[in-house]
Amino acid sequence: MTTPLPGYAALRCGRASALMHRRSAAVAAVLLVLLAGAVVASLCFGETTVSPGAVLDVLLGWPSPEQLVVGELRLPRVVVGVLTGLALGAAGALIQTVARNPLASPDVIGVSHGASAVVVGLTAFGLTTSPGQVPWAAVAGGVGAGLLVHLLAWRHGLHAQRFVLIGIGLSIALGALTSLFLTKGDGLQAQQAKVWTTGSLNGTGFDQAGWLVWVLLAALPFLGWAARAQRGITFDDATAVGLGIRLHRVRLGTALLGVVLAACATGAAGPVDFVALTAPQIALRLTRSPRIPLACAALTGALLVVLADLLARRLLAPTELPVGVVTGLVGAPYLMWLLASSRRRGGN
Amino acid sequence: MAADTPRHRTLPRTGILAGALAVLLLAALLSLAVGSRTVPLGHTLHALLHAGGGTDTVVIRELRLPRTAVGLAVGAALGLAGGVMQGLTRNPIADPGILGVSQGAAAGVVTAISLFGLGSLTGYVWYGFAGAVLAAVLVYALAGTGRGGATPVKLALAGAAMSAFLASLTSLVLTTDAATMDQFRFWQVGSLSGRTPETAWQLLPFLLTGTALALAAAPGLDALALGEDTARGLGTRTGRTRILGALAATVLTGSAVAATGPIAFVGLAVPHAARFLVGPSHRWLLPLSALLGAAFLLFADTLGRILFPPAEVPAGVLTALVGVPVLITLVRRRKVIAA
Numbered sequence: 064m065t066t067p068l069p070g071y072a073a074l075r076c077g078r079a080s081a082l083m084h085r086r087s088a089a090v091a092a093v094l095l096v097l098l099a100g101a102v103v104a105s106l107c108f109g110e111t112t113v114s115p116g117a118v119l120d121v122l123l124g125w126p127s128p129e130q131l132v133v134g135e136l137r138l139p140r141v142v143v144g145v146l147t148g149l150a151l152g153a154a155g156a157l158i159q160t161v162a163r164n165p166l167a168s169p170d171v172i173g174v175s176h177g178a179s180a181v182v183v184g185l186t187a188f189g190l191t192t193s194p195g196q197v198p199w200a201a202v203a204g205g206v207g208a209g210l211l212v213h214l215l216a217w218r219h220g221l222h223a224q225r226f227v228l229i230g231i232g233l234s235i236a237l238g239a240l241t242s243l244f245l246t247k248g249d250g251l252q253a254q255q256a257k258v259w260t261t262g263s264l265n266g267t268g269f270d271q272a273g274w275l276v277w278v279l280l281a282a283l284p285f286l287g288w289a290a291r292a293q294r295g296i297t298f299d300d301a302t303a304v305g306l307g308i309r310l311h312r313v314r315l316g317t318a319l320l321g322v323v324l325a326a327c328a329t330g331a332a333g334p335v336d337f338v339a340l341t342a343p344q345i346a347l348r349l350t351r352s353p354r355i356p357l358a359c360a361a362l363t364g365a366l367l368v369v370l371a372d373l374l375a376r377r378l379l380a381p382t383e384l385p386v387g388v389v390t391g392l393v394g395a396p397y398l399m400w401l402l403a404s405s406r407r408r409g410g411n
Numbered sequence: 412m413a414a415d416t417p418r419h420r421t422l423p424r425t426g427i428l429a430g431a432l433a434v435l436l437l438a439a440l441l442s443l444a445v446g447s448r449t450v451p452l453g454h455t456l457h458a459l460l461h462a463g464g465g466t467d468t469v470v471i472r473e474l475r476l477p478r479t480a481v482g483l484a485v486g487a488a489l490g491l492a493g494g495v496m497q498g499l500t501r502n503p504i505a506d507p508g509i510l511g512v513s514q515g516a517a518a519g520v521v522t523a524i525s526l527f528g529l530g531s532l533t534g535y536v537w538y539g540f541a542g543a544v545l546a547a548v549l550v551y552a553l554a555g556t557g558r559g560g561a562t563p564v565k566l567a568l569a570g571a572a573m574s575a576f577l578a579s580l581t582s583l584v585l586t587t588d589a590a591t592m593d594q595f596r597f598w599q600v601g602s603l604s605g606r607t608p609e610t611a612w613q614l615l616p617f618l619l620t621g622t623a624l625a626l627a628a629a630p631g632l633d634a635l636a637l638g639e640d641t642a643r644g645l646g647t648r649t650g651r652t653r654i655l656g657a658l659a660a661t662v663l664t665g666s667a668v669a670a671t672g673p674i675a676f677v678g679l680a681v682p683h684a685a686r687f688l689v690g691p692s693h694r695w696l697l698p699l700s701a702l703l704g705a706a707f708l709l710f711a712d713t714l715g716r717i718l719f720p721p722a723e724v725p726a727g728v729l730t731a732l733v734g735v736p737v738l739i740t741l742v743r744r745r746k747v748i749a750a
Binding site: 166215216218224225227228229231232233235236238239240242243246247336337379382384385387388389391392394395396398399402403404 | 504553554556564565567568569571572573575576578579580582583586587675718719722723724725727728729731732735736738739742743
């Protein structure tokens with residue numbers, strides 16, 4: 064039994080063992096506290112301001128005059144925001160790890176817009192109305208778009224830059240398709256579908272997005288597997304194969320998991336751009352971990368979405384902005400900075 | 412990076428230009444005749460030549476004629492702007508939309524309308540120019556940092572990031588300002604519907620200026636295609652060419668966007684088609700790009716009217732659907748990546 068690597072603690076439980084990056088664990092704890100604060104703040108502020116004490120009363124199930132405003136109106140939206148953010152952050156971390164490129168994130172490579180196009184298309188043509196079908200439609204669209212980008216970008220191997228460029232192109236085409244479907248749909252359905260075009264939490268609640276909880280719970284064991292497997296795929300290929308890692312299978316599984324999570328988040332809130340791109344990178348810098356930390360990336364994603372939604376609601380009150388506008392305003396400059404500061408040969 | 416010479420040119424270049432002109436006329440005629448009220452071509456021509464009292468005549472003269480004129484001007488402007496940009500940057504995937512110039516112009520126009528309440532194209536087009544220049548300079552500066560300078564891929568990525576940012580900014584302004592939003596809901600999606608004769612007339616001087624600038628830059632662009640040093644050695648004033656070209660692209664993109672909002676991919680796909688037909692010389696390439704761009708946009712707009720009646724699909728949506736496959740084909744060629 065050797066001592067673990069510097070910066071890591073070994074966790075043992077019988078025969079099972081895992082390595083834990085100490086700083087990541089600390090960062091995750093801090094992020095959790097911040098997220099709880101952001102959620103409470105999000106529940107406090109709105110048309111009427113509610114005191115944090117009253118919010119806690121409602122959350123703990125005690126009788127409170129604010130039950131309607133906090134519990135019925137704001138809570139569902141905030142919870143959906145948290146879930147969406149968790150899914151996007153995790154999805155971004157998984158896909159960026161596989162691609163070894165910070166630019167490869169589900170919103171850049173067409174997954175989000177694919178999910179959105181299928182959902183809006185089915186809604187506009189009156190083929191789906193029940194919220195139960197939305198996740199399936201979103202996953203089908205997201206996975207389809209991801210596969211299509213992969214196929215189109217494949218030419219004598221996969222070139223990261225070609226992959227990203229084709230992803231951007233396909234995103235534009237899918238966005239155009241979404242507009243096309245919106246013109247087709249009749250007024251009411253188009254209105255309903257419009258929610259998915261910029262990424263918005265307006266009017267989303269447990270009815271529309273409650274299924275996201277089940278998706279995330281079901282994904283947990285896979286995420287655990289991916290977190291362990293990640294360690295292998297960050298080596299160069301030869302080392303990984305030498306260590307006995309089934310590289311191809313691990314990559315495919317990880318990428319697929321990321322695509323499914325991103326597609327589900329899109330099904331719930333529409334394409335909220337730049338969260339999946341930025342959250343993993345922020346988490347990476349916070350933890351100074353050698354790899355993108357999965358749990359911290361997910362928590363960062365949730366924090367970003369909740370804060371962006373709070374801003375979107377209150378910035379120009381009473382007008383509510385779509386949350387995607389706020390994430391775009393913050394995330395796009397970050398992407399530009401990433402481009403400008405990239406010193407690596409391959410990753411520009 | 413001028414494209415390869417045309418593989419099987421059997422027609423003389425003048426013949427190709429004449430053919431493109433014929434296609435454009437057909438597109439214009441269809442744009443006048445087809446819609447929720449489709450008028451036979453003979454009647455359409457008659458209505459154009461003789462003012463009469465019939466409903467068909469009114470529809471054609473009052474609604475479709477300005478719309479067709481604007482579509483023609485904007486399509487030609489975008490085709491030209493794309494051709495000039497591809498020559499200037501020697502980048503096969505340059506296009507006003509991809510490099511963020513269109514969104515820059517859009518943000519400038521929206522800001523002008525929202526802040527200063529400018530209501531006429533001649534008033535806000537200048538803000539469109541300013542936005543276009545600012546976006547172009549920023550994108551170029553961004554892409555030029557780091558190793559390897561402004562490669563096609565870095566340019567495209569910087570352009571995409573800039574576009575996303577400016578689009579968010581534009582929707583921020585539009586969401587907060589109901590009046591601006593009302594004026595520009597259709598404009599956002601790059602649609603030609605509801606254009607007035609005034610728009611067409613106001614667009615004309617800018618279009619002519621931009622075209623003149625672009626054609627003046629053509630010989631210099633031919634020399635630039637050989638590389639900076641060779642062009643200098645041949646006695647080309649490369650700085651002058653760059654400034655002329657940049658001015659042309661700005662004026663053309665800015666005025667096109669001010670008239671109809673950002674319309675994607677006309678500037679990307681059209682110059683490539685033109686290069687395939689007449690080869691890499693900009694003296695031929697640019698005029699042909701203008702003709703084909705106008706025809707492409709008019710066809711897209713006409714198709715959008717008959718796809719899902721009574722609703723109209725904005726022309727910009729259809730040009731994107733045609734243009735993206737072109738982009739993907741270009742990216743799959745190794746040259747773009749290796750640059």
